[in-house]
Amino acid sequence: MAEPHYDWAGFGFDTRQVHAGEAPEPGHGSRITPIHLANAFRFESFDQTHGRFAGTDEGQLYSRHLNPTNEVAERRIASLEGGTGAVVVGSGTAAISSVLIALLESGDRFVSTASIYSGTQILFDRALKRLGITVDYVWDPTDEAEWAAAIHPDTKAIFTETIPNPKNDIVDIGFVAGIAARHGVPLVVDNTVATPYLIRPLEHGASFVVHSSTKFLGGHGAGLSGVIIDGGTFDWRATDRRYPLLTDPQAPGVPSFLDRLGTEQAFESYLRLTVVNDIGPALSPFNGFLLQQGIETLSLRMERHLDNARTVALWLAEQPEVESVDFAGLPGHPAEALAERLYGGRTGSVFAFTVAGGLEGARVFIDRLQVFSRMTNIGDVRSMAIHPGTTTHLSFSDEKRGRLGIAPGLIRLSVGIETVDDLITDLANGLRAVRDAGLVPESLSLTGGNR
Numbered sequence: 001m002a003e004p005h006y007d008w009a010g011f012g013f014d015t016r017q018v019h020a021g022e023a024p025e026p027g028h029g030s031r032i033t034p035i036h037l038a039n040a041f042r043f044e045s046f047d048q049t050h051g052r053f054a055g056t057d058e059g060q061l062y063s064r065h066l067n068p069t070n071e072v073a074e075r076r077i078a079s080l081e082g083g084t085g086a087v088v089v090g091s092g093t094a095a096i097s098s099v100l101i102a103l104l105e106s107g108d109r110f111v112s113t114a115s116i117y118s119g120t121q122i123l124f125d126r127a128l129k130r131l132g133i134t135v136d137y138v139w140d141p142t143d144e145a146e147w148a149a150a151i152h153p154d155t156k157a158i159f160t161e162t163i164p165n166p167k168n169d170i171v172d173i174g175f176v177a178g179i180a181a182r183h184g185v186p187l188v189v190d191n192t193v194a195t196p197y198l199i200r201p202l203e204h205g206a207s208f209v210v211h212s213s214t215k216f217l218g219g220h221g222a223g224l225s226g227v228i229i230d231g232g233t234f235d236w237r238a239t240d241r242r243y244p245l246l247t248d249p250q251a252p253g254v255p256s257f258l259d260r261l262g263t264e265q266a267f268e269s270y271l272r273l274t275v276v277n278d279i280g281p282a283l284s285p286f287n288g289f290l291l292q293q294g295i296e297t298l299s300l301r302m303e304r305h306l307d308n309a310r311t312v313a314l315w316l317a318e319q320p321e322v323e324s325v326d327f328a329g330l331p332g333h334p335a336e337a338l339a340e341r342l343y344g345g346r347t348g349s350v351f352a353f354t355v356a357g358g359l360e361g362a363r364v365f366i367d368r369l370q371v372f373s374r375m376t377n378i379g380d381v382r383s384m385a386i387h388p389g390t391t392t393h394l395s396f397s398d399e400k401r402g403r404l405g406i407a408p409g410l411i412r413l414s415v416g417i418e419t420v421d422d423l424i425t426d427l428a429n430g431l432r433a434v435r436d437a438g439l440v441p442e443s444l445s446l447t448g449g450n451r
């Protein structure tokens with residue numbers, strides 16, 4: 001693989017989001033990474049061709065597993081998350097399935113926190129189940145006994161998210177990493193909503209990080225993508241659990257990935273060459289380019305997202321038409337202390353609130369919005385609102401929705417980077433419409449502010 005132009009290790013986050021992983025373009029001196037739409041690359045000789053296939057000559061071969069445009073995004077994200085390497089794929093869902101298929105095979109189990117993104121639950125409960133991989137859910141991630149009961153001898157991974165949505169029920173990654181370490185299981189953390197600007201799960205003991213870079217990393221709402229980052233620290237041989245595709249020779253006389261590349265590099269190479277290459281969730285280099293364009297401004301956008309979200313959450317909590325606000329950074333929230341410790345009270349910009357009037361209140365509110373877009377997706381510059389009960393969580397049973405706290409009046413917001421006063425005016429118009437429709441009970445009107 002191409003060497004980076006400079007080694008950007010040790011530079012600040014803002015410098016690395018612009019420069020880390022960039023490679024020189026000697027042909028024309030293009031300052032930004034060109035879009036290499038090539039499917040495949042020419043070899044200089046018969047021997048080089050063989051070397052590329054044998055893995056003795058590093059370099060481009062075929063874009064299903066490595067592409068020069070995408071490689072810059074991989075290096076940049078690995079740098080921001082503090083990993084040893086990264087692999088980009090076509091979506092966040094592809095990133096999650098790829099890392100789990102790398103760790104698990106038919107007959108294996110893994111444990112996940114229960115409040116993860118609804119689409120990821122559907123992946124676990126439908127597609128992975130069909131492959132013979134079983135998920136066990138933990139409902140209270142602070143309960144060590146529940147974790148211990150969920151981890152079986154054939155459990156080979158733990159999965160969680162830093163800031164789950166819609167409920168903003170933040171997870172203490174260091175605590176979960178401690179449990180994973182005690183059981184000798186790698187911890188995979190979806191850091192989509194927090195981004196490495198807010199938290200770097202590898203620093204808290206996670207083994208791998210995944211992103212739907214469709215969201216905040218890209219930031220523009222143009223182009224799906226996903227990424228898996230390897231922390232390079234999981235000790236594959238120090239655990240009783242077996243990962244033979246990584247630790248054992250796959251053909252007589254051929255050293256295993258681990259023996260050839262060591263703990264720091266083995267997983268990235270294994271994932272790239274024998275999972276992503278075999279299954280084929282490749283990222284279009286065009287989307288890889290868009291992803292890089294987005295990452296360059298991540299810290300600036302996040303600052304605005306975080307400030308706007310906190311302002312909106314505090315304002316919503318004072319409104320008489322609002323029954324409750326699910327934002328962990330709010331004063332009085334049960335997770336306030338954790339929110340303060342991990343995030344300085346700024347727990348991302350995707351959270352929920354419950355409007356008076358239940359389903360009808362939600363309908364009236366959402367139909368009145370103008371600046372907030374009625375749409376799924378989170379984490380682009382635009383503010384968005386959706387009613388989880390009739391959309392993202394529609395396929396869940398009433399019982400499961402109830403257990404997850406998805407009330408009929410619950411609305412999810414992804415707060416964008418627009419002028420915050422305009423966002424509040426838009427929300428105020430929606431709440432006034434709920435009141436005008438006679439959906440706010442007298443008791444709520446009198447309390448004048450609800451947390």
Ligand SMILES: Cc1ncc(COP(=O)(O)O)c(C=O)c1O
Nearest residue numbers: 091092093117192212214224225
């Ligand atoms: C936290 C989280 N992870 C993963 C995904 C899946 O990402 P994608 O839509 O890029 O497949 C999403 C999508 O909303 C998400 O919110």
